[in-house]
Amino acid sequence: MTATNPLSGSERALGGVTTDFVADSPDLLARWDEHQAWWDERLQHRVDPFARTTLGPISTECETRTRDGATYAGVNFASQDYLNLASHDAVRAAAKATIDRFGVHSAGSAALMGNTSASVLLESALANFLGYRDCIVFPTGWGAGYGTVKTLVRPTDHIVIDVLAHACLQEGAHNATRNVHTFPHLSNAAVERRLRRLRQADTEAGILVVTESVFSMDSDVPDLAELQAICTKYGATLLVDVAHDLGAIGAAGGGYLERQGMVGSVDLVMGSFSKTFASNGGFVATNQPALRRALLCRCGPLMFTNAISPVQATIVSTALDIIRSSEGAELRERLMRNILYMRKRLEEESFEVMGAPSAIVPVLLGTSRFARLITRFALEGGALVNSVEYPGVSRNSCRWRIQMMANHTIDQIERFIDIAKNARERVERDDVLEPT
Ligand SMILES: Cc1ncc(COP(=O)(O)O)c(C=O)c1O
Structure with a gap:
């Protein structure tokens, strides 16, 4: 059956949202016809x-x-290239030289032979910049967020996540466990109440608390020092997504972690290269050396996918050099x-x-x-x-x-x-x- 919508003609193009126009058809392909028609109508009306x-x-x-x-x-x-490094001469020159040295392809998963000396160099430079013992690079930031959450958390564990956290984190959470507890945006008080209740009921379960340093649709910022202290108090692990501020904000480029004196001090940090570092790719940084092997053996978006290319890894390393310079x-x-x-x-x-x-x-x-x-x-x-x-x-x-x-x-x-x-x-x- 086709989904009905009370709007017609041009009014239809101005009303409704994408999910309103998907029909309840048993035909998996035909159910998108109405949806396509709505988008075409929007296009026609600009x-x-x-x-x-x-x-x-x-x-x-x-x-x-x-x-x-x-x-x-x-x-x-409308573009995310916060420091304009995508067109920076040094970044372009490094990319060209890397193509001459490595070709253009990593040709394998990081779990096999897909890492290159370029990606290994990037991992140690990033770990150093972020103040962690280790850093694992992913081919996308999405995969880093989704995969880290999904790998760390078992079905009997709990995830306490900001209601506005990025889709990669939300989807990772819901695929890891049914015990997903969203908390009101930025509310450390709500996190503390939830952790207290969870710990009273269960001292054995793992608990992952998930937030961002800058929220991508609201540009607001949690109190990360307070949140980390709450997590530590209740034996929970804090994961912070720094996709939008790392490299771009703070005197040394450490983002809001730096502004709050928290560089290297939250349990886990993940991020993306796609905003400031001029490339696809992402990472997770940790002081737990065993996490690398865990991700290489258990994390689909790292293990069952091709590693970041040497060109991308060099672009990010060169961007990082610039980010750290005057x-x-x-x-x-x-x-x-x-x-x-x-x-x-x-x-x-x-x-x-x-x-x-x-x-x-x-x-x-x-x-x-x-x-x-x-x-x-x-x-x-x-x-x-x-x-x-x-x-x-x-x-x-x-x-x-x-x-x-x-x-x-x-x-x-x-x-x-x-x-x-x-x-x-x-x-x-x-x-x-x-x-x-
Ligand atoms: C907060 C946040 N986390 C993760 C991602 C995913 O990053 P990537 O574009 O590298 O897949 C994005 C990008 O949309 C983001 O905004």
Whole structure:
């Protein structure tokens, strides 16, 4: 049976969310027809800002193409390349030299012969940077998060996880055990209450507490020192995902762990290279040397998949060298100046800016109708920006997830502000939706 939706015509493109349009059909392939039709309708009305293609190097100005071949050029706040290392000369030169030395492929799992001297070097450099005895590199950050949670936790153990933790952590948790306890966002008090109850009932079970140093849709930050102390008190292990701030925030690039004096002091740290380190890939860092073998023997996303390529490993190592240098410190200062300027200007123009200063500047837009229209008008006005809607965030708390880079100029930020204001005025004035 086809899913029914009360909206019709263009209204349909402005309402609903992706999960509303999947039919209850026993035919596993046919059940997606209605869903495809809805997305095509959104595209036709230019309110599908997703799955675009970038037509050149990532930079503060970019050109992008939508599924129907329309191209848009503009100031770019939609890419995650916080320190602009993806186009850095030293990173590109190192990548080219690595291709000459190793070719382009790791050609095997890290559990077999897929590690290269480039990836081994990266692991020790990262362990040193993060203040841990060991660091294990994964081909994706997603796999590092999912796989670490899934490998550590048995079905009889417990996971206590922030309700807004990233999908890789949530999916890992639900696949590891049925004992998943979500806690209200950032609430250390709720973690403590839960741990006390769990420990009263069971002294033997393992407990993993999971959070992020900067939340990717809200840009807010937990009190990590307090959370680690609570975990230690109740014999729980803390895992912190540092994907969005490692390298980009903090005088030395240690992210909010550094800002809170916690570098090397939480039980486990995992992260991704895809935001600041110019490559696919991820890692988990630990003081427990036995974890490496455990992951190599038990963790699907490390064991049953091809290892990070030597080119990617060298890119990340070179990015890390820059991050640790005075140039890295200067890039972070520029990034932070841009972040603070963007946040201030948006607030001055009565946009609702969320969270703490990080390379992600979330702007609350509200309903999907408003978010889809303002994003369309912004794109047409020359601003590339990502809109997030359900299931990335809860229904009707759609937002722009503005992603800042060190190389953005004040002029580009001002241009974005003008475009955003015009787009908002257009929605408030016209709220029209005409098919192309
Ligand atoms: C908080 C967080 N963790 C993990 C990931 C996954 O990282 P990757 O892109 O390397 O798979 C992401 C990226 O979306 C993220 O935002």
